[in-house]
Amino acid sequence: DAGVTQSPTHLIKTRGQHVTLRCSPISGHKSVSWYQQVLGQGPQFIFQYYEKEERGRGNFPDRFSARQFPNYSSELNVNALLLGDSALYLCASSPTGAGVAEQFFGPGTRLTVL
Amino acid sequence: GQQVMQIPQYQHVQEGEDFTTYCNSSTTLSNIQWYKQRPGGHPVFLIQLVKSGEVKKQKRLTFQFGEAKKNSSLHITATQTTDVGTYFCAPFQGAQKLVFGQGTRLTINP
Structure with missing residues (x-):
């Protein structure tokens, strides 16, 4: 089975721009963080x-x-980007929405804000 | 909210030496998870501890949860180059919010 997938892998933006990052959880997982x-x-x-x-x-x-979304995939949106938003953005999925559970992390999206 | 402090921040060892990282909280924790992140990689789940005084072993890795549930430790016996990475402790807070410590970065001299 495929793990958590994220896109894009890398992204370069300038200050003030907007960015959308995407995540697909492991099949059957309904929680995304x-x-x-x-x-x-x-x-x-x-x-x-x-x-x-x-x-x-x-x-x-x-x-x-x-x-x-209904298929449990998720988007993270960041508006008015600042230099300090440069980071690795990680998505994690879990089969349940509550309780202590192992989190399965994706490879991340590396965002650079210039 | 819960915060955890990890010590040491960095540890360099010779291959074959043992390694220990400690995770401390000022408040009682209901649970704690440990993750490993290889250089350039993403966090990977290692273990979950929930009981006071709990000890769990995974091959050369030994995890402990303190009796007061305010601290935890990870001990690696006879390190190998594959153990290189950053080890994070992270209690759950609320729904499914992991609160990561700053991590202990382990480097190994072969």
Whole structure:
């Protein structure tokens, strides 16, 4: 079975632009979470979606938004990009929406903001 | 919210030496997970601990959860070059929010 897939793998944008990152969870997984990992640090939680509903939100500005589609894939949108948004954006899927469960991470999208 | 501190931040060992990383919290944790991230890779789940004093082993890796559930450790016996990477501890907070520590980066001299 395929793991979590993310697209694109790399992206270069300039300040003020908008970006959309995409994630397809493992087949059968209904929960998708997004994390931001700045170089040299641990991943920081951005959002969790389960059954198309937002179940959790981290401490990120409103420029960050996300949604989950009926097929459980997800998009992360970031508006008005800042230099500090440069990071690896990780998507993780899980079979359940609640409770302690192993998170399966995708390879990430490396975003560079110039 | 829950925050965890990991020590050391960096560790360099000779191949064959043992390695230990510690994860400490000021608050009681209901659970903790450990992940490994290879250079240029993504976090990969290693183990989950939920019981006070729990010890779990995976081949050369030993994971412990403290009696007070405020700390955890990962010990690797006789490191191999394949062990290179950053090891993160991460408790769950709320729904499915992982709160990652800053990680311990392990490098190995062959």
